[in-house]
Amino acid sequence: MKNTFGMALTVTLFGESHGPAIGAVIDGIAPGIKIDEEYIEAKMNLRKPYGKISTPRKESDKVEFISGVFNGYTTGSPLCLIIKNENTKSCHYDEMSHIARPSHADLTAFYKYKGYEDYRGGGHFSGRITAALVAAGAIVMKAMEEKGIYIGTHIKNCCGINDRDFNDLEEDIKMLGHKTFPVMDDEAASKMMGAIEAVAAEGDSVGGVLETSVIGFPAGVGEPWFDTVESMLSHGIFSIPAVKGIEFGAGFEFANMRGSQANDPFRYEGKKIVTKTNNNGGINGGITNGMPIQFRTVIKPTPSIFKAQETVDFKNQEDTILKLQGRHDPAIIHRARVVVDAVTALVLADLLTARFGTVF
């Protein structure tokens, strides 16, 4: 289904970095969901460039509803939203269009689209498209919160600096929802920002690891094969540019554990069954077990750096040296956070809709 995700609640993305607008169509959403424009705007702001550690490109990122919203509520028919592109300097893209930026999609786009791709600013591959994902996800996140399902993501690690672990999950998740730089420990946050600025000063870039927790999600959702919760979440999350790995619960650390350490013992807490540990990240056999869903996502360093890079000119078919100019993020991990939240919300809402019918 290409640029569409979902079985029951689907989202389709469209748009290019330097076209008139980007946007999304959400279908399968329930009627009667309140569109909280303030909430959506707050989420959009979390994706915006931040302080010295981001590109100076500024967009108002105003979300316009073309369809599916009436009198402030979803109608239940396809919801199309668009975000206009305003700040599109495209004058010097033509000369650049055949120099493949390393680790970017310029060359693979050329292979796939045979020269017809809109190469300006990364076109349909641009991180800018995630603005539409965030807008779509924010609608669903708000609706999930009304049902007691909360999603939160922090930077676990960046530049060798670690945030503290999740502690009181509910409190931490709600706190993260308001943090523009999503690190729970303020001292770690300052250090990370300082480290990113230092990297930026060298014309280089960094990535890092995001950690996500979801509370309040019902048990018994997911499928044994193919549409496991891990499968669906990873399918969605790997759409986000720069994501190159995902692990659930103990993840790669499982390789150093024994079964007796890795297994999560069940026990009753009143009438409810919980696990003592949550090494499985809330998922057994592909299906939620009622514990918090937990996963970590690695973000690779932003490919756009100011250092000179060896690459090819695929029009003139020769090796060349690329020296980028313009505005680029030395780190996008803090901006990627809300994109991970949004995709998580969309994936989980799809699973809920497939299981319980048109509830979102």
Next chain:
Amino acid sequence: MKNTFGMALTVTLFGESHGPAIGAVIDGIAPGIKIDEEYIEAKMNLRKPYGKISTPRKESDKVEFISGVFNGYTTGSPLCLIIKNENTKSCHYDEMSHIARPSHADLTAFYKYKGYEDYRGGGHFSGRITAALVAAGAIVMKAMEEKGIYIGTHIKNCCGINDRDFNDLEEDIKMLGHKTFPVMDDEAASKMMGAIEAVAAEGDSVGGVLETSVIGFPAGVGEPWFDTVESMLSHGIFSIPAVKGIEFGAGFEFANMRGSQANDPFRYEGKKIVTKTNNNGGINGGITNGMPIQFRTVIKPTPSIFKAQETVDFKNQEDTILKLQGRHDPAIIHRARVVVDAVTALVLADLLTARFGTVF
């Protein structure tokens, strides 16, 4: 689509561990693909219990074709294969059916299927179902090899012992295709087997990390959003029981790199564009770039251990202690290898079919 994977070439899994048979339906496969029964059997054998480090349950795992094969070739109509279950001791399952085995799907199955699930031997969640995946994948793997696309997986790490890195990829992949214990360095192989035996002697279990490489896959395949190559592969791979993490190229190591180290410089090698490093695992912007596709998968320790475990009896609603009996694998990583190969083949074949039409 629940227990079906694929857009264009789809595979549907069915069956329970102790039912009459398990199987798969492949649809969208091209007519005229030779069914090489010897090749399929060889792949099936790689999934079978091995030496002292596996369960003594033995099945002949004979693949029977119910449809879609005529005179030794695929017809192009849906191919249904089944594998009969032979060795199914199910006498003592009833008393166990309400004791949740930690890290297994017993409890989540009960949540989802409300007591109607076939609980014998894990039912539809059993690792046994992967036999059908291997059979389906073997058909496709063979067809891909005819087109020069080879897939190979080795145990990168188990019990703290590392295999050597891939070296000559083509040679290594072909060698791995014949190894029953998929470790390239024979000394490392012996150590790992010894370590697994020691763990087994303690009634415990281990996991590990698998590393997969694909060569010969064409550039320009995949989608920018949602159906990226990483998304599709991870969607498939996370269906495999015990998989809890996946990383492409440098993966989680990207968190410790800078852009200037992480980016893969392009250069011409004759007429062909290659990269000097392959940190992106052959995928840029979700689309293949012609370099080998590379990823690692973490397998958690087998949940079935002989040590006593705390858990719940969800019928009598009380905490209890579980002491497993019977036959269980102390490690399944070496058997999981060919399942990863098979799923990789099915996912990549689906991407090729979506892009180029009915070619497989």
Next chain:
Amino acid sequence: MKNTFGMALTVTLFGESHGPAIGAVIDGIAPGIKIDEEYIEAKMNLRKPYGKISTPRKESDKVEFISGVFNGYTTGSPLCLIIKNENTKSCHYDEMSHIARPSHADLTAFYKYKGYEDYRGGGHFSGRITAALVAAGAIVMKAMEEKGIYIGTHIKNCCGINDRDFNDLEEDIKMLGHKTFPVMDDEAASKMMGAIEAVAAEGDSVGGVLETSVIGFPAGVGEPWFDTVESMLSHGIFSIPAVKGIEFGAGFEFANMRGSQANDPFRYEGKKIVTKTNNNGGINGGITNGMPIQFRTVIKPTPSIFKAQETVDFKNQEDTILKLQGRHDPAIIHRARVVVDAVTALVLADLLTARFGTVF
């Protein structure tokens, strides 16, 4: 999705007329649905050859459950059923395989599958595959009846003879469920059978029109665009071999009506809104309005006739004359009836599942 139908409750068909077995996989069905084998067998019997007006090929058509059924109930995991092929005389098929039977799929199968198709007895195109559809549909029909949803189909017209109109829908539908020759007016039934026998005596064949009614189906189901109830039903129904037209409510008769005659006036009947007429067949704007769903399906004359026919030999690339031998139905409309019922049940169950979650 090729040989699979459905968004939420899917059915995949496999098998060839002269292979070992045919079958179906149903996925997305709820756990806990009772498998009423007697009911299923009764429906299978309605599809069997009947009296003098059918082929003498007899099959026991025993439905075997490979997966998804445990202790007599659906488990909720994929349900695979197979029906073995017993009566397969295939000795003289080879010489025939390159003579295209007019109005059959021999030639189009050759175009599509390039000579790899299983040509024996029509292969995967054979009407025999509908036995698996009936078995799958019967499971769902029974579950729908438990919820008060009943489906009934009669022969509206055959050989120029008309059955009476539906009168008391509930009574008529239940009566039809037990009729082996599905005509409500016994005199019309006798005449039709006589007329079919006369056609058979000439070595010729006939078709006719089936009329279907569904009662008890909830209002508010279906989608405005693409997945309208008419779209979904017609998609399913046109899979049945020999179906060449479908019309809902007044259907083609609308061309001779004015808006003032065609519109169905609404009125309250107690608290419930009904329509005075049902020209729209229970569907407005693609969505059910709570009135009976009604449609008619035209079945073309069985293509296999004993009269000599002009055709081509596509191997020797020459015109030729075909003189069929063997066993063939002079009419299949009475046997197609339960296939229409089954497909209707599967399509409606899918719509219900998409709307309300895993309910079937």
Next chain:
Amino acid sequence: MKNTFGMALTVTLFGESHGPAIGAVIDGIAPGIKIDEEYIEAKMNLRKPYGKISTPRKESDKVEFISGVFNGYTTGSPLCLIIKNENTKSCHYDEMSHIARPSHADLTAFYKYKGYEDYRGGGHFSGRITAALVAAGAIVMKAMEEKGIYIGTHIKNCCGINDRDFNDLEEDIKMLGHKTFPVMDDEAASKMMGAIEAVAAEGDSVGGVLETSVIGFPAGVGEPWFDTVESMLSHGIFSIPAVKGIEFGAGFEFANMRGSQANDPFRYEGKKIVTKTNNNGGINGGITNGMPIQFRTVIKPTPSIFKAQETVDFKNQEDTILKLQGRHDPAIIHRARVVVDAVTALVLADLLTARFGTVF
């Protein structure tokens, strides 16, 4: 998949009659297809109100490309087009919103969307949404014409007046592409228009039958089960508001034929196999046979009439009388023609893409 159609080349519709805009997203289209704005505008004009026999509502129907088009060619990424709504008088809709217009979707929309639907002018159910379908279809039709595939539809019958039959298909289809009132026989055209005006004068409305022919489409496309060419076309066509029946080839007339009359004899015409008759409308066993694809579609009389109608007020829960005011079409069959063409193009392009890969 709700408001999306297609396996490989998908189209998603969004928008409401009185919202800011309507539109469509096409995904899976090949890069490098020329956007012929003149051609698209010509097709859009065919859908516009025509002469005295249409509503006086006028819209400029300018198609704007939001994404997927660059330098006048498709890029291969999702193509989003929108058409702004200009002429939206919505002042008197509120008082009307709870009076169910007979044969319209007001009541079923209320059932489905629970009062959150945008009821103004039919909202998402409005025939206006077909403008987006035509725009999307026109892009594909043009691309198909470049490959020699032509689609043409005429009014076969309206007000009891028949157009002449197709004669020279290629010539007729091309001629129809330029006719604003799609009737091949000019005398029949005048009579029909006169008859429609007479009906309009009475405040009533009419429907009719459209007949479609497709030439140049390759043989061997379609699936044996579920995704037959008839299934796919009917699925698409029944999305068009007011369509209540479809028949392929001889269609319902098959009920009056014998096998010996109905079967289409094959014969060689040079190297090509053709049929003497085309009763099967170019489709055998669900797969194209290389002959023209032919089908007829019945359009019910426009539900909006000026005559008083009995209906219900579903807010006040009482019977009432509806007397429509405003602008309404006494017939839409001539405008529906290009919508049928567009949907046919989209469905056939999807089938081609599924079979041959990204060709459109």
